[in-house]
Amino acid sequence: MENWDNLRERCINCTACPLCETRTNVVFGSGSTNAEILFIGEGPGEQEDLKGEAFVGRAGKLLDDMLAIIGLNRSNIYITNIVKCRPPKNRDPLNTEQEACIKWLRKQTALLKPKIIVCLGRIAAARIIGPDFKITRDHGKWYKANEFSIMALYHPSALLRDPSKRPETFLDLKELKRKIKEICTHTYN
Numbered sequence: 001m002e003n004w005d006n007l008r009e010r011c012i013n014c015t016a017c018p019l020c021e022t023r024t025n026v027v028f029g030s031g032s033t034n035a036e037i038l039f040i041g042e043g044p045g046e047q048e049d050l051k052g053e054a055f056v057g058r059a060g061k062l063l064d065d066m067l068a069i070i071g072l073n074r075s076n077i078y079i080t081n082i083v084k085c086r087p088p089k090n091r092d093p094l095n096t097e098q099e100a101c102i103k104w105l106r107k108q109t110a111l112l113k114p115k116i117i118v119c120l121g122r123i124a125a126a127r128i129i130g131p132d133f134k135i136t137r138d139h140g141k142w143y144k145a146n147e148f149s150i151m152a153l154y155h156p157s158a159l160l161r162d163p164s165k166r167p168e169t170f171l172d173l174k175e176l177k178r179k180i181k182e183i184c185t186h187t188y189n
């Protein structure tokens with residue numbers, strides 16, 4: 001039977017795609033393994049690759065602020081990425097790399113059994129929600145798959161590049177909070 005420890009151990013030794021050749025560390029994911037809410041980013045950046053932790057760079061700081069707005073923090077969510085190794089120069093992960101890596105995310109999701117999945121940005125949303133997903137059009141909308149309620153937010157890196165998207169993200173966060181109150185059972189502030 002799979003558990004979090006042996007899954008992490010197998011993942012951090014993965015060589016299933018060429019990103020293993022250029023990574024410093026595999027970024028498996030972190031947070032609470034009892035979380036009801038799973039956040040999924042795109043892939044590790046430079047800081048994440050160096051530290052082996054998800055969302056610890058500039059985008060991660062903004063993500064912390066976004067979580068705080070709705071009473072969440074790193075210890076009451078789980079956070080990981082579509083690909084667990086950094087794409088060189090932070091390029092988009094290739095489809096082949098995403099396909100090689102998605103098995104780890106599937107196993108993480110099966111262990112966590114979240115109620116809500118939040119995709120951070122276009123790459124995660126296209127992979128999890130569907131290839132026709134358009135982040136500018138479809139952020140903040142709810143989708144349903146395998147009993148999970150799924151929505152996408154703009155990626156914090158996009159919000160750093162284009163602060164004019166922040167008001168929309170604020171509304172999306174309020175909607176996320178509403179859904180949490182509706183379907184989650186843990187208490188959040």
Ligand code: URA
Nearest residue numbers: 041042043044054055
């Ligand atoms: N961007 C991501 O998508 N994931 C991280 O872990 C860091 C930055």
Ligand code: SF4
Nearest residue numbers: 014017020085100101
């Ligand atoms: Fe394995 Fe994923 Fe890293 Fe590729 S990106 S080597 S599939 S862990």
